[in-house]
Amino acid sequence: MTSKTNEKHKSFRLSLDAWAVIVAFALALATRLDIFKKVPW
Amino acid sequence: MATSLSLPRVQSANPVPGVLRLVPGLALLVAIGYAGKVLERMVNTYTKTRHLTFPNIEYVLWAILIGLAISNILTIPKIFHAGIATYEFWLKIGIVLLGSRFVLGDVLKLGGVSLGLVVVEISLSLLLMTWLGRVFKLRPKLTTLLAVGSSICGVSAIIAAKGAIAADDEDSTFAIAAILALGALALFTFPVIGHSLHMNDTTYGLWAGLGVDNTAEATAAGALYSDSAGKLAALAKTTRNATIGFVVLAYALYWAKRGQASTVTNKAAFLWNKFPKFVLGFLGISLLVTFHTFSKDQVTALANLSRWAFLLTFAGVGLRTNFREMSKQGLRPFIVGALGEVLIAVLTLGLVLGAHRIWGI
Numbered sequence: 146m147t148s149k150t151n152e153k154h155k156s157f158r159l160s161l162d163a164w165a166v167i168v169a170f171a172l173a174l175a176t177r178l179d180i181f182k183k184v185p186w
Numbered sequence: 187m188a189t190s191l192s193l194p195r196v197q198s199a200n201p202v203p204g205v206l207r208l209v210p211g212l213a214l215l216v217a218i219g220y221a222g223k224v225l226e227r228m229v230n231t232y233t234k235t236r237h238l239t240f241p242n243i244e245y246v247l248w249a250i251l252i253g254l255a256i257s258n259i260l261t262i263p264k265i266f267h268a269g270i271a272t273y274e275f276w277l278k279i280g281i282v283l284l285g286s287r288f289v290l291g292d293v294l295k296l297g298g299v300s301l302g303l304v305v306v307e308i309s310l311s312l313l314l315m316t317w318l319g320r321v322f323k324l325r326p327k328l329t330t331l332l333a334v335g336s337s338i339c340g341v342s343a344i345i346a347a348k349g350a351i352a353a354d355d356e357d358s359t360f361a362i363a364a365i366l367a368l369g370a371l372a373l374f375t376f377p378v379i380g381h382s383l384h385m386n387d388t389t390y391g392l393w394a395g396l397g398v399d400n401t402a403e404a405t406a407a408g409a410l411y412s413d414s415a416g417k418l419a420a421l422a423k424t425t426r427n428a429t430i431g432f433v434v435l436a437y438a439l440y441w442a443k444r445g446q447a448s449t450v451t452n453k454a455a456f457l458w459n460k461f462p463k464f465v466l467g468f469l470g471i472s473l474l475v476t477f478h479t480f481s482k483d484q485v486t487a488l489a490n491l492s493r494w495a496f497l498l499t500f501a502g503v504g505l506r507t508n509f510r511e512m513s514k515q516g517l518r519p520f521i522v523g524a525l526g527e528v529l530i531a532v533l534t535l536g537l538v539l540g541a542h543r544i545w546g547i
Contacts, residue, residue: 160463161274161275161278162278162462162463162464163463164275165275165278165279165282165464165467166278166282166463166464166466166467166470168275168279169278169279169282169283169464169467169471170282170467170470170471172279172283172488172491173283173286173471173474173480173488176480176484176487176488176491177479177480177484179484181487181490181491182483182487184487184490186487186490186493186494
């Protein structure tokens with residue numbers, strides 16, 4: 146990969162914060178669908 | 187966080203695929219968290235059945251203690267490092283999901299109170315740390331890093347500021363070492379002080395969120411007091427984190443003016459870049475709960491998911507804290523940090539007790 150392609154590739158990488166928000170919302174959606182209903186917390 | 191204290195990030199040269207490399211460390215975090223829960227239950231049952239007087243040690247403390255014992259007695263094999271380093275990721279997920287425990291009105295009310303206190307705390311802390319740095323003749327950029335780390339957001343703020351003010355690795359390692367060591371101390375001293383002053387959950391939680399530097403340690407120091415205090419500590423700390431961009435921008439402009447850092451061309455982009463995005467996730471979940479998107483049972487499940495994410499974080503905090511490594515980092519930055527932290531703890535304690543009297547929080 147050239148440095149320009151590298152730069153472009155890098156700009157599409159999500160930050161840790163963004164990943165955390167995505168995973169948390171995925172968990173929230175799963176909760177909304179009652180997937181965790183029977184989990185013995 | 188590539189310092190001598192933190193666990194190394196995943197190296198791209200590693201032949202094992204990305205996600206698989208996280209499995210051993212993640213399994214260790216889950217095992218420690220679960221062991222914490224089991225130990226809490228076992229000790230409670232044992233002391234109750236034998237009518238023994240023994241303080242209730244919460245699973246939070248067990249998880250931290252087990253992590254501390256492992257990292258300080260044993261040498262953690264490299265295979266676990268990448269997974270353990272994910273504790274910061276779980277912390278952020280825990281904070282986003284914690285939004286389920288606040289309706290938006292609470293966030294605005296408590297966040298507003300927190301923000302007022304945060305502005306006072308940050309201003310006084312920055313002045314105090316800068317003054318201490320000069321008195322102890324620390325290098326100016328090390329002083330800046332310590333000031334940013336102790337006033338806002340611990341390690342993340344130091345890393346954000348390091349790039350912005352072009353500080354060298356040694357200075358940031360010193361600053362991170364001091365902040366982490368003091369965070370570890372705060373974990374054990376804050377709850378003791380809180381109990382001896384008979385603080386209520388709200389004032390104690392706000393105090394932990396304002397006075398303890400690193401987000402993981404601040405949340406743990408709150409959770410060690412009570413579940414409700416942990417919730418408040420995370421909210422106050424998140425408010426503090428949200429200001430990171432403004433303070434780092436101010437320092438970046440200061441050092442750029444002195445010709446010792448590159449100039450900031452787009453201030454809005456700089457602020458957005460440094461803004462902790464998980465704060466928006468927290469507000470988003472809180473908004474969904476406010477508009478009754480989730481049933482009562484689902485809100486309880488979200489709160490439990492948040493607690494589990496925090497539990498993995500607390501296990502990681504214990505595993506990351508290595509006292510031997512910390513003692514190698516030099517005494518002067520630690521003394522400046524410790525003096526500053528004690529004064530900031532007293533100052534923030536005065537602030538929350540004052541707010542308690544004025545607003546009855």
